[in-house]
Amino acid sequence: MDHDLWRQWQELASLWAPANPDSQARFGHEGAFGLGSFMDAAERFTAAARSFLDGAANASAPAAGEAARAFSDFLREQFADFRLPWSSGIGAGAGHGAPPSMGDSPAFGATREHQQRWQRMAEASRRIDDAQRRLQRLWSDALREAAATFAARLVPQHSSGVSAEALRKLYDTWIDCAEEAYARVAHGEAFCNALAEYVNASSQWRRELQASIEHLAKLLDLPTRSEINTLTQRLKSVEELLRAAQNKRKPQVAASRTRPARRKAKQ
């Protein structure tokens, strides 16, 4: 193994590793979304890359291939529970705090409308969960494909000797493999259908929840979003009428030229 390579990689890794326990503690409290999460990820990658290169260096082709597979499996695992951004954005909040199940029994009696609304919410919540499971399966498929491609790309690269740049490029190679595999899945009909189902079910869940809240607001004589929307619509109509009337009164600007006049040269 090229010792310069190890030294460079250690220097690189030192960027990601906190210098002392105090800084570790400081990063630690930032939770899953701060600088600390990237530091942690970089440390884990460093350790796995070290293990891979140890296993691959001067090893037989089968052993190098096995090291590559182990490394790619590690990367796949690292991203297995990764929550895609859409899952926290488009349907934010939906499905959480699902209403208590009212069973499948037909709604009946004085509370029939409310019961039906809660049933629709429960159904939407179930659809959200189902869509999320389908998306997670597709995500897992993409990771599996990415790991296989990554392992295949690693073997020839490292059996022919490792350059100083190679270690640093390992991470980028993994990202390339992962994006390519993800793109194939994300363009597919199964992914589009699951994503649409997730968003549509989230919309239904939110709509039913809003209706429930509006019902309570009316009981307490509090203003509701529907009432505000009505007022906004009326105001907009008045503004449009006013603007139309103003435009009628204003004489049109008489434009005189299509180009600005050229400035006269100073004498």
Next chain:
Amino acid sequence: MTGASFHAALAAASVGAAGCSQKDAVWESGKLRLYRYRPIARPTGGVPLLIVYALVNRPYMLDLQQDRSLIRGLLAQGVDVYLIDWGYPDGADRLTTLADYIDDYLAGCVNQILKARRLSALNLLGVCQGGVLSLCFSALHPRSVRNLITMVTPVDFHTPADLLSKWVSKIDIAAWVNNGNVSGDALNQLFLSLMPFRLTQQKYMHLLAASPDRAHIENFLRVEQWIFDSPDQAGAAFREFVTWFYQENRLVQNCVVIGGRKIDLRALRLPMLNLIGKRDHLVPPDASLALQRLVGSADYTALEFDLGHIGMYISARAQREVPAAIAKWLAPR
């Protein structure tokens, strides 16, 4: 550099991303501001150029910092630059439609410039979604636009590489919008999901591994601030835009109607320049290149740059090539 020193460098970095060039607000309407930039070079004396940015994200990306500013590049070429800042829609704007944006706000800006400069027509530069708005405006008011430039503008929304279009094809947009605004944060998450490994992991790892140079960190954070400075979208306009363009591809079908009037791109005869990023993952090149076959202009030029969507605004190559290309194209027109 250790992790701790990186942490310190990150904390010490100061970022102000509200644009770097001097400008004056010359008109306003509601939350909209129309700015005119102060010249930094001898003006060419040509027709003013009005930049129409997208409703998604903020327009200061075009003037991010001194060495990464399309606007500064245009000013250096002597172009007289105006810019529309759409502002941040709030709940009171939820019923604002595309017709309001195009025939009220954009038309108001154009009228204001024409009136102030005593001209009958100006040049339009529409960026991304702003290019779609500019195309619609030009079709509705052809006499007010002398030359039209579109930059990373989608026209055919159903090209094979258009992932956003595929994703939204089966989404019930009306239910999603639900008479409200659409959260800018939610849209950001959607955009990040287009390339989640690069956009949520790799770029941060690259920053950690790169030089601790303060300017480098500040440049990164400035772009980062812009990316996540995402206004909520006025619900009605968003619903119309996604339904009409992404789902129904109405520009290609030639059936867009704005404020009761049909947008007929074939009737567009003005000179047109179409600027395209070959590596654009948001607006695939084919989505922009379709413009040529849809418009009636005999003076149509397409220029492709080996850049991505954001690279078209802020890359070093863009600074060298894009403003010069625009100025060169405008000069004889």
